[in-house]
Amino acid sequence: xxxxxxxxxxxxxxxxxxxxxxxxxxxxxxxxxxxxxxxxxxxxxxxxxxxxxxxxxxxxxxxxxxxxxxxxxxxxxxxxxxxxxxxxxxxxxxxxxxxxxxxxxxxxxxxxxxxxxxxxxxxxxxxxxxxxxxxxxxxxxxxxxxxxxxxxxxxxxxxxxxxxxxxxxxxxxxxxxxxxxxxxxxxxxxxxxxxxxxxxxxxxxxxxxxxxxxxxxxxxxxxxxxxxxxxxxxxxxxxxxxxxxxxxxxxxxxxxxxxxxx
Amino acid sequence: xxxxxxxxxxxxxxxxxxxxxxxxxxxxxxxxxxxxxxxxxxxxxxxxxxxxxxxxxxxxxxxxxxxxxxxxxxxxxxxxxxxxxxxxxxxxxxxxxxxxxxxxxxxxxxxxxxxxxxxxxxxxxxxxxxxxxxxxxxxxxxxxxxxxxxxxxxxxxxxxxxxxxxxxxxxxxxxxxxxxxxxxxxxxxxxxxxxxxxxxxxxxxxxxxxxxxxxx
Numbered sequence: 001x002x003x004x005x006x007x008x009x010x011x012x013x014x015x016x017x018x019x020x021x022x023x024x025x026x027x028x029x030x031x032x033x034x035x036x037x038x039x040x041x042x043x044x045x046x047x048x049x050x051x052x053x054x055x056x057x058x059x060x061x062x063x064x065x066x067x068x069x070x071x072x073x074x075x076x077x078x079x080x081x082x083x084x085x086x087x088x089x090x091x092x093x094x095x096x097x098x099x100x101x102x103x104x105x106x107x108x109x110x111x112x113x114x115x116x117x118x119x120x121x122x123x124x125x126x127x128x129x130x131x132x133x134x135x136x137x138x139x140x141x142x143x144x145x146x147x148x149x150x151x152x153x154x155x156x157x158x159x160x161x162x163x164x165x166x167x168x169x170x171x172x173x174x175x176x177x178x179x180x181x182x183x184x185x186x187x188x189x190x191x192x193x194x195x196x197x198x199x200x201x202x203x204x205x206x207x208x209x210x211x212x213x214x215x216x217x218x219x220x221x222x223x224x225x226x227x228x229x230x231x232x233x234x235x236x237x238x239x240x241x242x243x244x245x246x247x248x249x250x251x252x253x254x255x256x257x258x259x260x261x262x
Numbered sequence: 263x264x265x266x267x268x269x270x271x272x273x274x275x276x277x278x279x280x281x282x283x284x285x286x287x288x289x290x291x292x293x294x295x296x297x298x299x300x301x302x303x304x305x306x307x308x309x310x311x312x313x314x315x316x317x318x319x320x321x322x323x324x325x326x327x328x329x330x331x332x333x334x335x336x337x338x339x340x341x342x343x344x345x346x347x348x349x350x351x352x353x354x355x356x357x358x359x360x361x362x363x364x365x366x367x368x369x370x371x372x373x374x375x376x377x378x379x380x381x382x383x384x385x386x387x388x389x390x391x392x393x394x395x396x397x398x399x400x401x402x403x404x405x406x407x408x409x410x411x412x413x414x415x416x417x418x419x420x421x422x423x424x425x426x427x428x429x430x431x432x433x434x435x436x437x438x439x440x441x442x443x444x445x446x447x448x449x450x451x452x453x454x455x456x457x458x459x460x461x462x463x464x465x466x467x468x469x470x471x472x473x474x475x476x477x478x
Contacts (some may be wrong), residue, residue, distance in 0.1 A: 052381070052382060054378050054381060084386045084387050087386075088381070088384045089384060090384075091381060091382060091383075091384045092383065092384025093384075095382070095383075096378075096382035098375060098378070098382075100375060102373070102375035102376060102378060103379075104376065104379065104398075105398065106398055115383070115385075115393060116383035116384065119385060119393060120383055120385060120389075164383065168383055
């Protein structure tokens with residue numbers, strides 16, 4: 001058994017007096033697609049954002065492919081914060097797609113994708129260009145490459161967001177409620193892209209409210225409540241036969257008719 | 263009108279001083295102000311509070327007081343500046359405070375998500391600044407900054423009060439000799455107007471150049 005790709009141990013985070021994460025332990029292996037679900041305020045988005053250190057956690061550790069993201073060992077047992085360069089280099093191995101896209105509005109669709117390729121991965125311009133074209137084609141935007149983000153629909157913007165993240169060839173992709181800001185009729189086109197990435201074996205951690213999506217795409221479901229992991233297992237185990245009371249309540253709120261069947 | 267016409271070469275010498283003062287003040291305050299503005303936005307508390315103190319203090323003082331202080335006050339601590347240097351120093355110190363504030367405001371108007379999106383693809387701090395934050399912030403920076411430049415051009419007239427022969431003092435000297443205030447002041451007004459009008463024209467052009475949305 002190889003080491004997990006993402007290893008989270010004893011992770012805690014408080015915003016002021018509010019403890020958002022109360023000790024999370026989670027191991028994610030290469031090729032897993034983990035759906036992270038839970039009521040709002042359960043800490044799932046905070047957990048996701050700790051994985052690439054957009055949220056600076058208080059205690060515990062996050063290891064990406066064996067490297068702690070925020071600190072390095074000095075050898076004598078103490079740990080020391082990573083420099084901006086080291087932190088950035090590890091972040092480059094972790095892709096993220098945001099709820100509100102956060103495309104760079106001053107750059108065209110293709111420039112959004114090439115920026116990281118040329119400035120972070122230091123690829124030659126021509127190579128970055130052809131890779132970005134390939135990814136934008138892959139997400140169905142070959143005719144919109146030179147459009148500015150303001151000229152694209154929400155679904156199109158989010159697909160650029162995905163292309164921007166996967167073009168970096170990350171080891172793991174973090175998706176933060178990527179369809180919740182979209183009009184319902186645009187959700188499908190974005191989820192289809194994610195589904196095809198999953199089929200190719202991309203490791204993903206997906207915070208989502210779409211239970212059907214969590215079931216279809218995820219090969220593992222993690223349910224969080226009040227800063228803790230409450231249930232963790234196969235989608236069928238977690239979603240169909242919820243043993244935990246809180247999880248049952250959560251699922252029944254999403255799907256009232258299921259609660260009636262019980 | 264003939265008086266004004268005859269005085270023109272002399273007034274042009276004054277105008278040249280006005281332009282020089284403005285250009286030096288604008289250039290130095292731009293560089294120093296932007297750097298300090300970035301520090302004020304992202305620096306630790308220890309570097310932030312002196313800058314905060316500086317901007318609040320300087321902006322609370324009439325610029326004329328600063329000019330007098332630089333010229334009449336600084337010699338008390340052994341710093342003897344000639345009137346041109348004193349005037350430029352005081353105006354620059356004043357403008358730096360405004361550029362710092364303009365920079366901070368422009369950067370903070372950019373959504374936090376832009377920084378996060380830059381971090382997420384692995385761009386370190388200065389790369390995020392150069393490729394993501396500055397290109398967006400410059401649009402918000404330009405309009406208030408051009409106002410600052412126009413203010414500097416007009417405010418430079420105050421240097422005449424410590425004897426720097428700029429356009430303003432040149433006009434007064436001509437009036438003192440000819441007792442013809444009306445045509446001279448009229449001509450002076452036209453010159454100041456032309457400076458500021460050309461500034462606002464170029465500002466509009468700059469803003470268009472830096473816009474990146476649909477209207478381009």
